[in-house]
Amino acid sequence: MKSRRYDVVILGAGAAGLFCGAEAARRGRAVLVVDHARQPGEKIRISGGGRCNFTNIHASPANFLSANPHFCISALKRFTAADFLARVEERGIAWHEKTLGQLFCDGSARQIVDMLTDDLAQAGGTLELSTSVDEIARPGATFELRLSTGPVSCASLVIATGGKSIPKMGATGFAYRVAEQFGLAVAETRPGLVPLTFEPNLLERLKPLAGVSTEARVAHAGTSFDEALLFTHRGLSGPAILQISSYWREGDAISVDLAPGDDVFAILREARQLAGKQEAQTVLARTLPKALAQFIVTEAGASGPLAELNDDALRRIADPVHRWTVKPSGSEGYRTAEVTLGGIDTAGLDQKTMESKSVPGLHVIGEAADVTGWLGGYNFQWAWSSGWVAGQAV
The missing domain is CATH 3.50.50.60 (FAD/NAD(P)-binding domain)
Known part of the structure; x- marks a missing residue:
C-alpha cells in the first residue's frame, strides 16, 4: 500500500x-x-x-x-x-x-x-x-x-x-x-488530582462520616488549599484533597483544618459562659456538619453540657478540628486520577x-x-x- x-x-x-x-x-x-x-x-x-x-x-x-x-x-x-x-x-x-x-x-x-x-x-x-x-x-x-x-x-x-x-x-x-x-x-x-485512601482500621473508625463534606484547609510540605473535603468509604476526596494529592507522596502525612478561619476553642469557651447547658456537639455543629461534629466530640470523650467540660476537654475537641494530622495509605491510582x-x-x-x-x-x-x-x-x-x-x- x-x-x-x-x-x-x-x-x-x-x-x-x-x-x-x-x-x-x-x-x-x-x-x-x-x-x-x-x-x-x-x-x-x-x-x-x-x-x-x-x-x-x-x-x-x-x-x-x-x-x-x-x-x-x-x-x-x-x-x-x-x-x-x-x-x-x-x-x-x-x-x-x-x-x-x-x-x-x-x-x-x-x-x-x-x-x-x-x-x-x-x-x-x-x-x-x-x-x-x-x-x-x-x-x-x-x-x-x-x-x-x-x-x-x-x-x-x-x-x-x-x-x-x-x-x-x-x-x-x-x-x-x-x-x-x-x-x-x-x-x-x-497519579495526580486523585482521592487518597486509608488503611482498614482508620476506615472503620471513620465509617460514620462517609458522604460528609465540609470546607477545609489541607496542607502538605508548605503547600495548602482551602476547598471542599469529602469523606468517602475509601478515605478522603473533594477538591482540597485532589489538589494536595499532587504534592503528597506515600508515607507522608497531611494536615487538615476542618474549620479554617474559625477558633473552635474560643467558640466553645464563649458558649460555655453564655449557655452552659448546651451540648458541645450542638455548638460545634454550627461550624461543622452535624455528623462530623458528633464524631469529633465522641472521639474526644467530651460529650455532655458545656458547663461540665473544662478547658482541657474543650481543647480535645478543638485540636482535631484545626490540627488533624493523618497519614493516607495510598491513593485510588490512575483509575480515578484526573x-x-x-x-x-x-x-x-x-x-x-x-x-x-x-x-x-x-x-x-x-x-x-x-x-x-x-x-x-x-x-x-x-x-x-x-x-x-x-x-x-x-
Whole structure:
C-alpha cells in the first residue's frame, strides 16, 4: 500500500492534539490527527460534570508542577486563558465562572469538542478515529508510521496522547514508549488530582462520616488549599484533597483544618459562659456538619453540657478540628486520577516550540509532557497553550 504523506501527524485527538492540529492546518500544513478511540475529546466530554471546566482565568506558571517549573512560562504567556476564552465566545458558546476563576460551559462539554473538530476540518485537517499506531520509525528526515489504516509519513510528529489517567477511557503509557524509542527521558509518573485512601482500621473508625463534606484547609510540605473535603468509604476526596494529592507522596502525612478561619476553642469557651447547658456537639455543629461534629466530640470523650467540660476537654475537641494530622495509605491510582504527574522530561524539549532538542520534528504537548496543573481548568489551559505553540512551529 502506498504511503500517504502529510506535513504533520498528531497522535491523540484530545484537547491538545485537536487544538494543535487546527492551528497547524490554518498555516497551510497538511495535517492528520489520529486516535485509537471511537470519539474525539473524551476527557473533554466528561470533564466538569459534563460542562467542561475549559480554562481558569488565573492560570499562571505558579499553578503547575514540573521538574522545571519555568518550562511552561513561554507557552502560557503566548496563548493565555483570555485567548482561549475569545475562541469560545467567537463560537457563541455560553459560559459562566464558578469559584476560583474556573470557567465552565453553560451547556454541554460537547460544544468544546465540536468547536475543536470543526476548526480542524474547516482548516483542512484530517481526523482519523478508531485507528491504532502499530509502528513508528525515522529512517531519515521523515517519520514513517504504520497505522491500522495504512502507512503514512510526515516531516513533523506530535505526541499528544496524554498520560495514564483513567485507563477505562483508553489511557495508556503510549507517549512514554514513543519517547523512550527516540531517546527522550521520561520523569517518574504517578497519579495526580486523585482521592487518597486509608488503611482498614482508620476506615472503620471513620465509617460514620462517609458522604460528609465540609470546607477545609489541607496542607502538605508548605503547600495548602482551602476547598471542599469529602469523606468517602475509601478515605478522603473533594477538591482540597485532589489538589494536595499532587504534592503528597506515600508515607507522608497531611494536615487538615476542618474549620479554617474559625477558633473552635474560643467558640466553645464563649458558649460555655453564655449557655452552659448546651451540648458541645450542638455548638460545634454550627461550624461543622452535624455528623462530623458528633464524631469529633465522641472521639474526644467530651460529650455532655458545656458547663461540665473544662478547658482541657474543650481543647480535645478543638485540636482535631484545626490540627488533624493523618497519614493516607495510598491513593485510588490512575483509575480515578484526573491527571498524570511527571511524563516526558521537559529538559529535552524547547519551551517555545515543544520540539525535542535531540530529534528534529518530534514535538510533545499536553499531559504527555512533565507539566501538570492544579484542579480547576489549568490542565486544559496547558493543553491549549502547548498545542498552540507547537501548532505555530510544525
